[in-house]
Amino acid sequence: MRLFDRHGRRLDEVSYHPAYHELMHLAIDRGWHAVAWQEEGRGGHQAHVAALYLLTQAEPGFCCPVTMTHAAMPVLRHSSRAQARWAPGLLAWDYDPRPLPATEKSGLTFGMAMTEKQGGSDLRATSTRADPLAATRAESLAATHAEPSDDGWRLTGHKWFCSAPMSDAFLTLARTDEGLGCFLVPRFTPDGERNAIELQRLKEKCGNRANASAEIEYRGAWAEPIGAPGRGIATLLEMVQQTRLDAATAPVGMMRQALRVAWHHVRERHAFGRALAEQPLMQAVVADLALEVEACLALVMRAARAFDGAARGDENERALARLLPALAKYWHNKRGPGFMAEAMECLGGIGYVEESPLARLYREAPVNSIWEGSGNVICLDVLRVLRRHPEALAACWQAMAPARGENRRLDAALAELERLLAEPAEGLEPRARWLTQRLAQCLQAALLVQHAPSEVADAFCATRLGDEASPAYGVLPSGSPCTALLARIES
Numbered sequence: 001m002r003l004f005d006r007h008g009r010r011l012d013e014v015s016y017h018p019a020y021h022e023l024m025h026l027a028i029d030r031g032w033h034a035v036a037w038q039e040e041g042r043g044g045h046q047a048h049v050a051a052l053y054l055l056t057q058a059e060p061g062f063c064c065p066v067t068m069t070h071a072a073m074p075v076l077r078h079s080s081r082a083q084a085r086w087a088p089g090l091l092a093w094d095y096d097p098r099p100l101p102a103t104e105k106s107g108l109t110f111g112m113a114m115t116e117k118q119g120g121s122d123l124r125a126t127s128t129r130a131d132p133l134a135a136t137r138a139e140s141l142a143a144t145h146a147e148p149s150d151d152g153w154r155l156t157g158h159k160w161f162c163s164a165p166m167s168d169a170f171l172t173l174a175r176t177d178e179g180l181g182c183f184l185v186p187r188f189t190p191d192g193e194r195n196a197i198e199l200q201r202l203k204e205k206c207g208n209r210a211n212a213s214a215e216i217e218y219r220g221a222w223a224e225p226i227g228a229p230g231r232g233i234a235t236l237l238e239m240v241q242q243t244r245l246d247a248a249t250a251p252v253g254m255m256r257q258a259l260r261v262a263w264h265h266v267r268e269r270h271a272f273g274r275a276l277a278e279q280p281l282m283q284a285v286v287a288d289l290a291l292e293v294e295a296c297l298a299l300v301m302r303a304a305r306a307f308d309g310a311a312r313g314d315e316n317e318r319a320l321a322r323l324l325p326a327l328a329k330y331w332h333n334k335r336g337p338g339f340m341a342e343a344m345e346c347l348g349g350i351g352y353v354e355e356s357p358l359a360r361l362y363r364e365a366p367v368n369s370i371w372e373g374s375g376n377v378i379c380l381d382v383l384r385v386l387r388r389h390p391e392a393l394a395a396c397w398q399a400m401a402p403a404r405g406e407n408r409r410l411d412a413a414l415a416e417l418e419r420l421l422a423e424p425a426e427g428l429e430p431r432a433r434w435l436t437q438r439l440a441q442c443l444q445a446a447l448l449v450q451h452a453p454s455e456v457a458d459a460f461c462a463t464r465l466g467d468e469a470s471p472a473y474g475v476l477p478s479g480s481p482c483t484a485l486l487a488r489i490e491s
């Protein structure tokens with residue numbers, strides 16, 4: 001982080017490792033951040049999620065800024081002015097990291113600034129203040145010695161977490177006289193001056209180190225409002241709906257990378273006279289890990305399909321799109337950290353050493369559970385959707401209907417779910433994690449029943465929904481088709 005230049009003028013810049021920029025080029029110069037909108041309704045969201053799944057396997061850290069840039073689009077659509085000014089730069093297939101005003105750049109990236117010290121989950125506690133420039137004109141003229149060029153607002157306050165602080169603009173939640181509003185805060189004002197966004201500190205994070213996350217201070221920063229006054233949370237939640245699907249997908253990519261590393265190792269490593277990959281208990285562990293990746297991938301791809309269907313105006317898919325990202329975000333991230341530990345263990349001692357990628361993946365694993373709504377908050381959101389949008393649950397049942405009658409364990413789990421959902425709503429809150437987990441697992445099972453070979457679907461239902469379901473990986477019932485499951489790692 002470089003706060004000042006040699007003359008003591010504020011710079012507020014973060015320098016990244018060259019590999020970070022190379023990866024940003026890899027993603028943005030190929031349109032990964034834009035494809036969902038440029039091919040919206042024609043598989044664009046599915047292409048985006050598939051690309052994220054692959055890119056995360058290269059390095060998860062740079063995916064955060066690309067995800068936020070992608071996810072900013074639905075917010076820009078709330079203001080025709082902001083859309084006209086900012087969407088062409090967002091959609092450009094060109095990563096341009098230069099710290100310049102947006103009008104001088106070939107491509108733009110976006111961040112978001114919501115979390116404050118007193119409020120991450122509870123955004124209603126936001127205290128950053130937004131005031132129309134007209135009201136603060138005298139003050140701003142004194143500070144900048146310049147005539148403001150248009151009718152912006154001034155933002156004053158602190159944001160406790162702001163990732164990708166070198167973004168060209170930040171979608172920000174701030175308090176106005178009419179309630180909480182959504183504001184676009186550019187790094188440079190319309191006059192071409194550096195905006196008053198001061199970096200205070202970079203977080204010393206447990207993982208996710210390629211991606212800078214800053215504490216920032218808005219000191220009368222220029223901003224333009226987006227969306228209806230007082231509807232800032234609702235406006236920004238449209239961004240969060242997109243980032244949540246990505247936060248459900250990233251752990252699947254990381255699990256897949258860990259699986260590949262573990263699988264490679266156990267085929268090469270010999271113990272007790274045979275390759276580890278030939279030993280039945282190790283086969284059960286790796287086969288079970290492979291099963292998890294396949295089920296999670298099926299669920300995020302189905303969620304992405306729902307996003308595309310919703311964009312085409314399909315009401316059933318729109319209803320499904322309300323629920324699936326939350327279910328997948330919660331459950332995939334609860335499965336991720338244990339998965340990393342197990343994959344690490346497949347390598348024995350060297351898995352725990354920094355030279356193997358497992359140590360990095362292990363530290364990275366919890367992050368997607370925390371940001372974009374932590375576990376409990378996601379489960380409470382699932383309850384809220386079930387309460388307010390009964391059509392979302394109906395769409396889930398419909399999505400699972402073709403799998404009914406195909407597997408007795410899935411049928412039993414669905415019947416149990418129906419009983420749970422029939423209970424009085426006020427009693428469900430302490431059970432929200434179980435409900436979310438079970439809905440996610442049943443959807444995964446139903447998708448595998450419909451789209452995977454029967455041995456895969458049967459093994460999944462037995463290990464996740466059956467009586468022998470275990471919190472540990474590698475506990476497969478006798479007769480499980482390990483060889484067939486392992487063969488799918490290569491496919």
Ligand SMILES: Cc1cc2nc3c(=O)[nH]c(=O)nc-3n(C[C@H](O)[C@H](O)[C@H](O)COP(=O)(O)OP(=O)(O)OC[C@H]3O[C@@H](n4cnc5c(N)ncnc54)[C@H](O)[C@@H]3O)c2cc1C
Nearest residue numbers: 112113114115119120121161162163371372374375376377
């Ligand atoms: C690496 C990283 C990068 C980040 N980048 C950004 C960013 O770019 N922009 C941004 O705005 N934010 C960012 N965040 C912040 C992140 O979104 C918040 O940390 C997150 O939303 C949780 O908020 P909090 O930290 O205030 O925790 P709290 O809101 O205090 O929550 C603490 C715990 O309480 C639980 N909880 C909350 N309410 C309830 C309830 N009613 N019932 C039961 N349990 C509850 C939560 O699930 C959580 O487990 C980032 C965070 C991290 C770790």
